[in-house]
Amino acid sequence: MKKLVVETKKLADNIEKIKSMTSSRIIAVLKGNAYGLGLVETAKIMREHGIDFFAVSEIEEALRLRSEGITDEILLMYSTANHEEIRCLLGNGIIPTVGSFASLAAVNEVATAMQLSAVVHLKLDTGFGRYGFLPDQVDKLCEALKESSGVKIGGTYTHLSSSFAKKPGITFRQYDTFMKCIDQMKNLDVDPGMLHIANSCAFLQYEKLHLDAVRIGSAFLGRIPIQNRWGLNRIGYLKSCLSEVKTLPAKHSIGYANTFRTRSEVKIGIVPVGYFDGFGVEKTRDTFRFIDIIRYLYHDIRSCKKRLYVRIKGQNARILGRINMFNIVVDLTGIEAGTGDEVTLDVNPLFVNPYVEREYI
Numbered sequence: 001m002k003k004l005v006v007e008t009k010k011l012a013d014n015i016e017k018i019k020s021m022t023s024s025r026i027i028a029v030l031k032g033n034a035y036g037l038g039l040v041e042t043a044k045i046m047r048e049h050g051i052d053f054f055a056v057s058e059i060e061e062a063l064r065l066r067s068e069g070i071t072d073e074i075l076l077m078y079s080t081a082n083h084e085e086i087r088c089l090l091g092n093g094i095i096p097t098v099g100s101f102a103s104l105a106a107v108n109e110v111a112t113a114m115q116l117s118a119v120v121h122l123k124l125d126t127g128f129g130r131y132g133f134l135p136d137q138v139d140k141l142c143e144a145l146k147e148s149s150g151v152k153i154g155g156t157y158t159h160l161s162s163s164f165a166k167k168p169g170i171t172f173r174q175y176d177t178f179m180k181c182i183d184q185m186k187n188l189d190v191d192p193g194m195l196h197i198a199n200s201c202a203f204l205q206y207e208k209l210h211l212d213a214v215r216i217g218s219a220f221l222g223r224i225p226i227q228n229r230w231g232l233n234r235i236g237y238l239k240s241c242l243s244e245v246k247t248l249p250a251k252h253s254i255g256y257a258n259t260f261r262t263r264s265e266v267k268i269g270i271v272p273v274g275y276f277d278g279f280g281v282e283k284t285r286d287t288f289r290f291i292d293i294i295r296y297l298y299h300d301i302r303s304c305k306k307r308l309y310v311r312i313k314g315q316n317a318r319i320l321g322r323i324n325m326f327n328i329v330v331d332l333t334g335i336e337a338g339t340g341d342e343v344t345l346d347v348n349p350l351f352v353n354p355y356v357e358r359e360y361i
């Protein structure tokens with residue numbers, strides 16, 4: 001048995017802290033089951049704290065929010081030219097992202113057929129290489145927009161590729177490119193609507209990038225790929241219990257690949273939690289830079305010696321051997337613990353299977 005515990009007071013603290021750091025509108029990014037915290041419950045907590053704009057990565061997430069009575073603005077963060085998807089979005093009042101001429105034409109066509117004016121957010125590709133119009137397409141985009149009477153621009157945005165990096169060079173170049181495109185649009189008499197570019201790392205580090213709105217996800221969980229200088233609480237931990245407690249003799253191997261061998265007789269506990277639950281999956285800090293990959297490889301090679309712990313009765317219990325798909329073995333030396341006692345483990349909620357029950361405390 002296990003549960004992912006979400007400390008709602010700490011989450012509320014983070015929300016308030018983030019709110020106090022900006023006067024821009026906050027778009028709460030709730031993709032990936034709200035980074036694992038639970039989509040609907042998290043949206044409701046956000047709303048209680050005055051957040052009234054959400055962004056998701058899947059249409060299913062947006063529909064789920066609608067069916068749970070969330071009436072606020074919801075932005076779908078990928079661009080689609082699929083008529084069926086667009087009909088579904090417009091029919092449910094979900095804001096499409098338009099990032100290509102094909103999606104613009106499709107949204108215009110569907111909106112016209114549905115006899116409505118579709119509010120969209122335009123996406124510009126300032127260097128991510130995924131969704132969005134390229135800067136040299138802006139002139140043509142403005143022309144096309146003037147021909148698209150079924151489309152109304154609610155906002156324009158771009159996504160940053162390196163906001164976690166130590167040096168802000170790439171981020172500021174993307175910002176400059178974005179602002180040039182915006183000027184160009186204005187010169188061509190196209191109102192770009194609300195402007196947003198910052199994700200969590202950009203929001204926290206560069207106030208200049210706040211613009212009209214900020215799109216925040218990971219900062220709400222206090223789990224960011226940069227040093228947490230803002231005192232954001234880390235949200236979420238896994239709670240399980242000891243399924244077995246027993247003694248292994250000296251010189252006995254533990255786990256796959258026999259990476260651990262007991263020196264003397266040892267009292268062990270087994271916890272039914274493993275990789276499948278997202279435990280031990282997360283790499284701390286960013287693995288985006290080559291040097292970090294080398295560093296992690298080095299640590300992995302040494303990892304037979306790397307010590308990982310869980311908490312039992314307020315004490316650290318070391319994990320012995322490898323983390324398995326569904327189980328771990330811990331050292332109970334010096335810990336008065338028996339079968340059924342609670343075990344807590346740090347885990348990034350994002351990686352915790354959605355089927356694991358969430359408990360809100």
Ligand SMILES: *Cc1c(COP(=O)(O)O)cnc(C)c1O
Nearest residue numbers: 029077159199200215216217218
């Ligand atoms: C995930 C995502 C965000 C939020 O990123 P965080 O770093 O978690 O704040 C913002 N914008 C887009 C387009 C995203 O995909």
